[in-house]
Amino acid sequence: MKETVLVTGGAGFIGSHLARELLDHDYRVRILDNLTPQVHPDGTPPAYVPPGAELIVGDVRDRETVARALQGVDLVCHLAAAVGVGQSMYEIERYTSINNLGTAVLLEALAQADVRRVLVASSMSLYGEGLARDGDRLVEPEERPIEQLKAGQWELRTPDGRVLEPVPTPETKRPSLSSIYALGKYDQERMTLIFGRAYGREAVALRFFNVYGPDQALSNPYTGVLAIFGSRFLNDRPPMLFEDGGQRRDFVHVRDVARACRLALESPRAPGQAINVASGESRSVLDVAQALARATGKTHLTPHVVGKYRAGDIRHCFADITLARDLLGFEPRVPFEEGIAELAEWLAGQIAVDRVEQANEELSRRGLVA
Structure with a gap:
């Protein structure tokens, strides 16, 4: 038996797959999760949490609970977070409390614990509009002006109007923070990385791109886009796409993400690094919606392209995964077509409450859709 790993948020989508990956590789696993109703509507542990993991139900912001969860732990994977760009733009206090304060409480507790390595889940969202090419020159695009978006001109442009070509984004791209x-x-x-340096602990951040796969929270309208599309299809409704659906993203299967997390716990070259975790491929959101429609037999549900912009959204962002290959020995194993087929098979046995239109109405009411 290897070391003991604490997975915060381990009853969630990525966390439960990570717990299973760790158990399969002989780690002992403890989960800390508050079973938030937005993800777990009935407040009970989901069936997909692996039975070999110990579950502590509690909030990562509660000092006593965190201290108890860290007892006897060698490694920590910090995945607990409120997720969703759109919702973060109006539930500012809740997102800041869970994500920022929760991490602060955990790190203060880690300063008093004998934990060797801590991994934190970061996000591709911090890249903003990603990286682009203007002729022979690489550029870091600015946020698109609101006037341009209101005019329905979606593509990234230079100040004099030339359309920029999106290219894979490496970790060296400077942060461009477009949402809470x-x-x-x-x-x-x-x-987490500052803490690791100051306290002599091994710390690593993984920047997840668009993660998809079975066990996503289908009734959460702020979760991953493929889960939202799946919820719509299950209710025989067309998927809704902002802008023109031409936004390009990098979709990576959750089992690949779980494996990358395990490799980041084991690799001697990971500490001190922030590393992209993705497939290294890009697809438009419209192409992805159509792929899931084919896989689920819902091709009669033509995607509804809203032609509107949502505050905090970006146009294109997909990953350069060279660093993950070099430092972690990571290579994506689940082809997109195989992953979509598996997702469709899982969806066939699910029931989802479709709250997408309600969520979009809430954003519109607050002036966050243009």
Whole structure:
């Protein structure tokens, strides 16, 4: 038996897959999760939490609970967070409390604990508009002007109007924080790496791109885009796409993400680094919606392209995964077509409450959709 790992947020989508990955590689696993109703509507542990993991139900902001959860722990994977760009723009206090304060409480407790390495889940959202090419020159695009977005001109442009070509984004790209969620994830990342340096602990941040796969929270309208599309299809409704659906993203299967986390706990070259975890491929959101429609037999549900902009959204961002390959020995193993087929098979046995239109109405009411 290897070391004991604490996974905060371990009853969630990524956390439960990580717990299973760790158990399969002979780690002891303890989970700390508050079973938030937005993810777990009935407040009970989901069936997909692996039975070999010890579960502590509690909040990462509660000092006593965190101290108890850290007893006898060798390694920590900090995944507990409020997730969702759109919702973060109006539930500012809640997102800041869970993500920023929760990480601060954990790190203060870690200063008193005998934990060797801590991994924190960061996000591609901190890259903003990613990296782009203007002719022969690489550029870091600014946020698109609101006037341009209101005019329905979605692509990234130079100040004189030339369209920029999106390219894979490496870790060297400077942060460009377009949402409260992105700001919080950047804070979580930097706090953890600063803590590691100051206290002589091994700390690593993994910047997750668009993670998908079975066990996503289908009734949470602020979760990953493929889960939202799945919820719509299960209710025989067309997926809703902001802008024109041409936004390009990097979709990585959750089992690949779980494996990357384990490798980051084991690699001697990971500490002190912030590393992209992704597939290294890009796809438009419209292409992804159509792929899931084919896999679920819902091709009659033509995607509804809203032609509107949502505050905090970015146009294109997909990953350069060279660093993950070099430092972790990470290589994505689940092809997109295989992952989509598996997701469709899982969806066939699920029931989802579709809250997408309600969430969009809430954003519109607050002036966060243009």
